[in-house]
Amino acid sequence: MASNRPFGNFLRSRRTRLCPENLSDEARKRRRTSGLKREEVAQRAGISVEWYVKLEQGRAVTPSRETVEALGDALRLDRIERAHLHSLAVAGGRQPFRREEAPDILRAIVSDMPGPAYITGQRFDILAWNDATTALFGDFGRIAHDDRNVMHWMLTDPAAKKVFGQSWPDEAHRIVSLFRASYDLWPGDPTFIALVDQVRERCPEFEGWWTEHGIGAPISGVKWLHHPTQGLVRYDYATFQANDDPALKLALYMSGAACRSGRAKAGDGK
Helix, strand or coil: CCCCHHHHHHHHHHHCCCCCCCCCHHHHHHCCCCCCCHHHHHHHHCCCHHHHHHHHCCCCCCCCHHHHHHHHHHCCCCHHHHHHHHHHHHCCCCCCCCCCCCCHHHHHHHHHCCCCEEEECCCCEEEEECHHHHHHHCCHHHCCHHHCEHHHHHHHCHHHHHHHHHHHHHHHHHHHHHHHHHHCCCCCCHHHHHHHHHHHHHCCCHHHHHHHCCCCCCCCEEEEEEECCCEEEEEEEEEEECCCCCCCEEEEEEEHHHHHHHHHHHHHCC
């Protein structure tokens, strides 16, 4: 059985961020341990200290679902973090990562979308995009194949900062947390490690965000983006998993004007 260091690293990152309860400020200052001690987490989770130490060290052990839930309670994980911990508990034994290929039918659908649309894989590689995407973000085809990646583009390409403007730091930080959730499920994979090393070298902000070990989940929402010819435009966006290959995700953007037009048409049909 392979070791599971990502599981242990995630436990450690969440343990060290928790403040001990029922301690005076002076007592907290005297503590050499950042956050909770291992013994305190084990007690909260109702497991032995020895067992918890093995888990945090990423040894070749498999915790039960009940243990993972107890650890989630002990570390006060939110819904997204708890789901990630469960995923880490069963991760391992994967084959080396291979860049996916978008099926022709999905490429055709993306091509016909009126607004920006693109398909990404598990490593956030950009696999397909349409003309509206090129008009907004630039032509991903000009980027070297191995660098054609959402996180790489967002954190290293000057075009990304132009498009996102003042919202770039928040959006780039969010992308790092989304990518980290996928990265942890491919421990030691050289293609994931190489991508992180490239971004770390070219983006000064990356290391701080990466060290936080934040975990994100895709959400729908609104983005205000600087279109090269249309100026500042509001876009509603959402992402979807492909039924034939859940590793593939489709990202869709619709401008505010198009959204209002679509709602008006829906109302005419009532």
